[in-house]
Amino acid sequence: xxxxxxxxxxxxxxxxxxxxxxxxxxxxxxxxxxxxxxxxxxxxxxxxxxxxxxxxxxxxxxxxxxxxxxxxxxxxxxxxxxxxxxxxxxxxxxxxxxxxxxxxxxxxxxxxxxxxxxxxxxxxxxxxxxxxxxxxxxxxxxxxxxxxxxxxxxxxxxxxxxxxxxxxxxxxxxxxxxxxxxxxxxxxxxxxxxxxxxxxxxxxxxxxxxxxxxxxxxxxx
Amino acid sequence: xxxxxxxxxxxxxxxxxxxxxxxxxxxxxxxxxxxxxxxxxxxxxxxxxxxxxxxxxxxxxxxxxxxxxxxxxxxxxxxxxxxxxxxxxxxxxxxxxxxxxxxxxxxxxxxxxxxxxxxxxxxxxxxxxxxxxxxxxxxxxxxxxxxxxxxxxxxxxxxxxxxxxxxxxxxxxxxxxxxxxxxxxxxxxxxxxxxxxxxxxxxxxxxxxxxxxxxxxxxxx
DNA sequence: TAATAATTTCACCGACTTTTCACAGAGTTG
DNA sequence: CAACTCTGTGAAAAGTCGGTGAAATTATTA
Numbered sequence: 001x002x003x004x005x006x007x008x009x010x011x012x013x014x015x016x017x018x019x020x021x022x023x024x025x026x027x028x029x030x031x032x033x034x035x036x037x038x039x040x041x042x043x044x045x046x047x048x049x050x051x052x053x054x055x056x057x058x059x060x061x062x063x064x065x066x067x068x069x070x071x072x073x074x075x076x077x078x079x080x081x082x083x084x085x086x087x088x089x090x091x092x093x094x095x096x097x098x099x100x101x102x103x104x105x106x107x108x109x110x111x112x113x114x115x116x117x118x119x120x121x122x123x124x125x126x127x128x129x130x131x132x133x134x135x136x137x138x139x140x141x142x143x144x145x146x147x148x149x150x151x152x153x154x155x156x157x158x159x160x161x162x163x164x165x166x167x168x169x170x171x172x173x174x175x176x177x178x179x180x181x182x183x184x185x186x187x188x189x190x191x192x193x194x195x196x197x198x199x200x201x202x203x204x205x206x207x208x209x210x211x212x213x214x215x216x217x218x219x220x221x
Numbered sequence: 222x223x224x225x226x227x228x229x230x231x232x233x234x235x236x237x238x239x240x241x242x243x244x245x246x247x248x249x250x251x252x253x254x255x256x257x258x259x260x261x262x263x264x265x266x267x268x269x270x271x272x273x274x275x276x277x278x279x280x281x282x283x284x285x286x287x288x289x290x291x292x293x294x295x296x297x298x299x300x301x302x303x304x305x306x307x308x309x310x311x312x313x314x315x316x317x318x319x320x321x322x323x324x325x326x327x328x329x330x331x332x333x334x335x336x337x338x339x340x341x342x343x344x345x346x347x348x349x350x351x352x353x354x355x356x357x358x359x360x361x362x363x364x365x366x367x368x369x370x371x372x373x374x375x376x377x378x379x380x381x382x383x384x385x386x387x388x389x390x391x392x393x394x395x396x397x398x399x400x401x402x403x404x405x406x407x408x409x410x411x412x413x414x415x416x417x418x419x420x421x422x423x424x425x426x427x428x429x430x431x432x433x434x435x436x437x438x439x440x441x442x
Numbered sequence: 443t444a445a446t447a448a449t450t451t452c453a454c455c456g457a458c459t460t461t462t463c464a465c466a467g468a469g470t471t472g
Numbered sequence: 473c474a475a476c477t478c479t480g481t482g483a484a485a486a487g488t489c490g491g492t493g494a495a496a497t498t499a500t501t502a
Contacts, residue, residue, distance in 0.1 A: 139441075140390035140433055152459055153435025153489095189479085190461055196480065213469070213478065262501095373448055411450055413490065418448095420491095434458075434489065 001025040002044070003111070006036040006059065007051040007077065016049060019104035020111075033057025037065045045072050047111050052078040075110050128163050130221045133205040135163050144203050154179070155198045162209065162219035171216040191216070222246040223265070224332070227257040227280070228272040228298065237270060240325035241332075254278025258286045266293050268332055273299040289374070296331050298323070349384050351442045354426040356384050365424050375400070376419045383430065383440035392437040412437070 001024070005016045008031050017027040028043065030036040032054045040048065048066070052059040063074050126137040134143040137160055142149040151159065157179050162170075172188045180190075195217060199206035210218045222245070226237050229252050238248040249264065251257040253275045261269065269287070273280040284295050349356040355364040358381050363370040372380065382400050383391075393409045401411075416438060420427035431439045 138390065139388050140436065140439065154460070186460095187462065189463085192479065193461070193481085196482095199480095211479070375449070408451060410452080410490085414450070414492090417491065417493095432490070 002046050003027045004030060004036065004039055004043070004045045004048045006030045006033070006049060006054070006062070008032055008054045009051075012051070012077075015104055016107060019108055023108060033059060033062030033065070036062045040066045040070055040072065048072055048074045049107065049111070050074050050076055052076060075107070077107075126164075130163075130208060131205065133202065133208065135159065137164075142201075144201070144205060149201045151198070151201055154194055155201065158194055158198055159202075162217075166219045166221065169212055169215055169218045173216075175216065222336070223267050224248045225251060225257065225260055225264075225266045225269045227251045227254070227270060227275070227283070229253055229275045230272075233272075233298075236325055237328060240329055244329060254280060254283030254286070257283045261287050261291055261293065267336060269293055269295045270328065270332070271295050271297050273297055294336070296328070298328075351384075351429060352426065354423065354429065356380060358385075363422075365422070365426060370422045372419070372422055375415055376422065379415055379419055380423075383438075387440040387442065390433055390436060390439050394437075396437060 001020075003016075003020050003025050005013050005020070005027055006029075007013050007016075010031075013029045013031075017029065020027045028039055028045070030039050033050075034057045036048070036050065036059075037057070039045075050059040050063060054062075057065070059076060059078075063076075066072065066074070126135075128135040128137075132145040134141075136142070140156060142151055142156070142159065158175070161175065161179050172191045175191050176184050176186075176188070195209060199209055202208070208219055208221055210220050212218055222241075224237075224241050224246050226234050226241075226248055227250075228234050228237075231252075234250045234252075238250065241248045249260055249266070251260050254271075255278045257269070257271065258278070260266075271280045271283060275283075278286075280297060280299075284297075287293065287295070348358070348360075353366040355362075355367075357363070361377055363372055363377070363380065378400050379396070382396065393412045396412050397405050397407075397409070401407075416430060420430055423429070429440055429442055431441050433439055
């Protein structure tokens, strides 16, 4: 989790950073809107905490600027009693807001909510076609020569990982890490069995899954 | 034009009522959020004027309540110095806001603007038909072979989300996020139970809700 | 408030999925 | 070619998931 903290008060930045790092996150800081835009151009953040009142470029204008090139979730930090009319004069592109004074805990709760929201609905619309093999990730459908293939969950995930990394040599270890999860502890050969099943379901298109002896597998068309 | 005026100060209610009636409108009054919710359940209003600070149930909470069963336009009335509330007001589904002290004339101008907006908006009559299953999102009606299906609120929302995302594989997590809200904290399996109930109500068209083992569900015709 | 309805949790069971394992056979090396 | 390593495969064991009914909890209505 990578966070950008934007506020002109160093104290506030420090508090938020400490809390974010305590939770295992990584934090960058910016002291005004200009800096924030610059940082966002150069780095990818999971979420931005943005103060409204700042010198040089205010938080709202900064969000507008950032929105020109990024859809990163933004949480606004605003002091009670600040004038917000301009905030609503036009569409704001922030995802949530917190009013000062706030507790770091409250802010982090919002961060988690926003992250959950933005990662929960990934924009997928990937449909791949390789000869008579059709792979629709969004709809979770696989067709072999127009016939729907009934795959098990792991087979779907394995195939999706293969097509999204076609042409790349994938070690068993990497497959276990990416498809099974980093916490899988078990036999390498599990991959083999699933590849076998997947190949069986892909019929003639089993040929796309190439064995790399001593290494693993590769999806290649 | 039927208006509901919600404010704990009788003086303010009286002033607004007088102005509304002068313009040929009809006005009901409520002294707090609880009353307001109750009135909205029992009557249909063209617009609601809602104060923020009130005893028993505040304006925001009241709107949140009302939104569970009605899309009536709401204009928030907030005292100056509570500006930060605007942000929250918009997020929970109010349509405009006015800060006190206000002139009745100003308020009525907002009322007209909101009404114009809500009536000018082309009626999006979303009605889907899948064989003998008819889903009318606006009217909140579902017909199974011409027979009206009596669904519970969650069942409606779940079905609506399904038909609006037909063909898309939906994880339980995503369904919880989108149908229940990002702040739902509870069991995954809740989705299963609601799917079961929904399927039961859809009779033979239960077939449209496909189980995706290891993932969730998909609405597919 | 009481009654009624809706929502959520939970545990059981059957069905399906995943994992392990041993053996066979293919590929590699000296 | 013999010894070795590696992968494909089938089958059995272990594990997981989803449908369901019912109970518990919460919200709504009268």
